[in-house]
Amino acid sequence: MNLLAGLTRRILRLPFLRKHYYGIYIKVLKPLGLFRNTSLIHHYDKGLKIKLNIGDWLQQQIYFFDVFDERGLLFLEKNLKEGDVFVDVGANIGCYTLVAAKLVGPTGRVFAFEPVSYVFEHLQFNLQLNGFSQVIPERLALLDKPVSVELYIADRENLGMSSIFHHDTESGITEKADAVSLDDYAAGAGIDQINIVKIDIEGAELEALMGMEQSLNRFRPLLIVEISDEVLHTDAIRKQQTLEWLKKHRYVMKWIDTCGNLLNEPDKQSLNYFNFVFLPEENL
Numbered sequence: 012m013n014l015l016a017g018l019t020r021r022i023l024r025l026p027f028l029r030k031h032y033y034g035i036y037i038k039v040l041k042p043l044g045l046f047r048n049t050s051l052i053h054h055y056d057k058g059l060k061i062k063l064n065i066g067d068w069l070q071q072q073i074y075f076f077d078v079f080d081e082r083g084l085l086f087l088e089k090n091l092k093e094g095d096v097f098v099d100v101g102a103n104i105g106c107y108t109l110v111a112a113k114l115v116g117p118t119g120r121v122f123a124f125e126p127v128s129y130v131f132e133h134l135q136f137n138l139q140l141n142g143f144s145q146v147i148p149e150r151l152a153l154l155d156k157p158v159s160v161e162l163y164i165a166d167r168e169n170l171g172m173s174s175i176f177h178h179d180t181e182s183g184i185t186e187k188a189d190a191v192s193l194d195d196y197a198a199g200a201g202i203d204q205i206n207i208v209k210i211d212i213e214g215a216e217l218e219a220l221m222g223m224e225q226s227l228n229r230f231r232p233l234l235i236v237e238i239s240d241e242v243l244h245t246d247a248i249r250k251q252q253t254l255e256w257l258k259k260h261r262y263v264m265k266w267i268d269t270c271g272n273l274l275n276e277p278d279k280q281s282l283n284y285f286n287f288v289f290l291p292e293e294n295l
Contacts, residue, residue: 016049016065020075032075036068046071052140053077056084059109060140062133068169070104079106083235083286085271087111087207090233094118095206098193098232100153100219103130103171105137107209112143120145122202126152126188127162127173147200152190154215155222160190172213192222205230211237211286217253227260231291234262239285262289 019040023032040046047066053074055061063070072079087110091097097111102123111121123138123146125131131150138146152160164184165172197205205226210216216236220227227234234257238250254264265273265288266281273288274281 013049013051016046016051016074019045023075029076032072036071040071041068056110056113059113061105061109061137062140063104064133067171069106069171073106080286082267082269082271082284083107083209084110086235086267086273086288087209087271088114089271091115091207096202096204097121098205098208099123100193100208100210101125101171101212102134102148103211104133108134108146108148109137109141109143111207112138112141112146115145117145120147122146122196122200123148124151124153126150126160126190127164128186128188129164130171130173149196150188151196152188152215153193153196153210153212153222154190154218155192156190157192157195158190159187161185162188171211193219194223194225197223197226202226205232207233207235209235214249217249217256220253220256224260227262231293233291233294234289235286236289237286257289261292263292263295264289 023029023035044066049066050062050064053061053063055073055077061073063074065071065074069079078084084107087107091111091114093114093116095115096119097115099108099111099121102108102125105123108121108123115121123134125134125148128150131148135148138148154160162173162185164186208223210219212219216238238253265275266277267284267286267288268274268278269280
């Protein structure tokens with residue numbers, strides 16, 4: 012199966028096929044389940060290593076094209092410095108966490124929050140694979156208060172879609188996880204600086220933001236936040252509530268271009284990209 016995966020990778024990297032990858036995935040790769048049980052170690056972001064289960068949508072993209080969310084990672088590489096502190100809310104298997112750990116180096120810290128047990132174990136493996144001691148992984152959800160939450164686990168083809176809300180890719184499996192606010196966690200951990208926060212937790216971004224209000228006021232970090240119409244389709248008001256909350260706290264929304272630079276207005280390539288940067292207005 013690894014031989015077939017390697018051949019498929021070579022084929023899909025041809026320029027005239029790469030742009031049709033999503034259609035090929037939906038019509039061929041996903042229905043056939045070709046790589047459902049295929050796991051391997053792959054190179055990642057100039058010197059990192061990452062374990063991938065390439066039946067998963069996100070992980071398959073890393074294997075075929077060496078990156079997932081390229082523009083977001085390019086932004087991170089331009090703005091996260093050695094010695095900085097990065098908070099990854101919804102760390103998944105470590106796509107952002109690993110890159111952030113490399114950027115902040117041994118003098119910085121990365122706090123990686125991932126509540127889904129199976130995904131958290133995968134994250135831990137990837138951290139050990141790279142020998143990163145500057146990362147503190149936590150099997151916790153970050154919300155607005157300390158509470159036990161029920162997670163609706165997504166199917167193995169897209170585990171990153173697991174959520175505290177019902178969604179379209181549920182596997183029928185649920186599990187419990189503890190949740191904390193970032194404000195409480197930061198106080199308990201003695202965190203005295205936060206430079207960038209990334210939030211991608213499938214519709215619960217507003218709750219996470221509400222739980223870090225004191226931290227945002229104190230540290231004024233840059234924010235990378237997923238605000239997806241597709242994820243929020245069951246509650247259209249939530250997107251506006253999230254944007255209004257951020258505006259109230261003096262954060263200004265920016266778009267990210269394909270080179271990782273910020274735009275005041277979206278260009279054509281940004282219209283279907285749902286990670287936004289929010290800058291403290293005093294940084295403008």
